[in-house]
Amino acid sequence: MSDNQIGIIGLAVMGANLARNFASRNIKTAVYNRTFQRTEELINNHGNEFLNGYEKIEDFVNSLAKPRKIILMVKAGAAIDQVIEELKPFLSEGDYVIDGGNSFYEDTEKRVKKCKEYGLNFIGMGISGGEEGALKGPSLMPGITKEDWPKFENILDQIAAKDFQGQACVTPLGYGGVGHYVKMVHNGIEYAIMQMIAEIYDYHRKVKGLDAGQIAEIFEKINQSENQSFLSEITVQVLRRKDIESGKFLVDLILDRASQKGTGGWTSIEAIKNGIPTTTIMEATMSRSLSFLKNERNNFSKIIGRTFNDDEASVDWNQIYRFGSSIAFIQGFELLKEASKEHNWDLDFVEVCRIWQGGCIIRTKMLIELQEMFKKGQKWVELIQNNLEEVKKFILSSTQNEIALPAFSAAYNYFLSMTDKDHPANLIQGLRDYFGAHTFERIDKEGIFHENWLNE
């Protein structure tokens, strides 16, 4: 019988949990994995009339209702192309292959084109929420067109998380690589906010001498405010966790090296390509690279000592968190705006703010305000103008106490530069014209000018 409504290929944790999520909504789900053992394990533990496993890819494909909808949850990269080739002989014209991994959007665009030649529809879908989200309700960012949406709406609505109004955190974002692009920027924002959380933590442990449990209280307060977020919630959990063996706070025992596997770097490269200053995301990405220079940090710290003096600065951390997170979001949105223009995606930012309200890693109550901002056409500076005084106190105290604040400084400098009509780029233009005859424009006359600088 060909009555499975959805197929999942790739049954590592994310794929297995997504399959269980579909099945738990009584959506008949077919599962397949290259190594059959994983399929067996999933079916042995969770199989039922809504969750059916197949050993052969042909049987898996034939079990699906047409047009078939197959979500790939395999490793990003070559595996996606391999699976497409394996599937191809068994698929029919008009079937849908959906890549639910973290693929680079340009790869997705190439696959869309290639599959079109095969008569297949290829869709790139960002999925956020980690293992728990996949199982109980992720935020879904599918590059599906409005025309194709009716074929997916019912099943994707059911498995997605809910926004603050109770609507499903999924929307048809458009054609091509847009779903993976939105997911990439989502992850970039995630990098920036995590770095800012880490900077608040660093300041408190070094300057204020607080232990992890005490620092958790600061984030607890944020969680009780209009700035509540998933990341600040899990910060409380991570900070409070004690190591069973030693009884110490676990975070104090974790090695201070964080890798950057792709999406933060991709976002930064896209931002540079498009000339969009996503400075908080870039600094967060670079800060992870810097964290890996552990030996150098150790060595230099022996030469340059630190003394931390509490200068008794008293700061409203809610406002700090709000300022930093808002700028991370704004910079991400600015990049999305530019990409939307360039690729003719016609992205709906009210919808992007909505589908990030539940399930995903960057979900926060602040997205309600950001959504309103887009609805009303407000300026983002209005959202955070009242937080500036607190941010200045934080930057000042950190500077005096020699604490690095790469992401917060980037946010602060972005705010200052973006709200100053005069940028010192006039001098840069003068210098460029001096050594390279690059020419400049003037504020008092129309035209392109070159000065003969060597003439006194």
Ligand code: 2AM
């Ligand atoms: P496996 O269990 O057979 O290794 C995450 O690695 C998931 O991607 C796993 O389900 C893994 O299958 C699958 N995967 C990785 N490379 C693959 C490939 N080339 N073809 C099919 N599945 C692949």
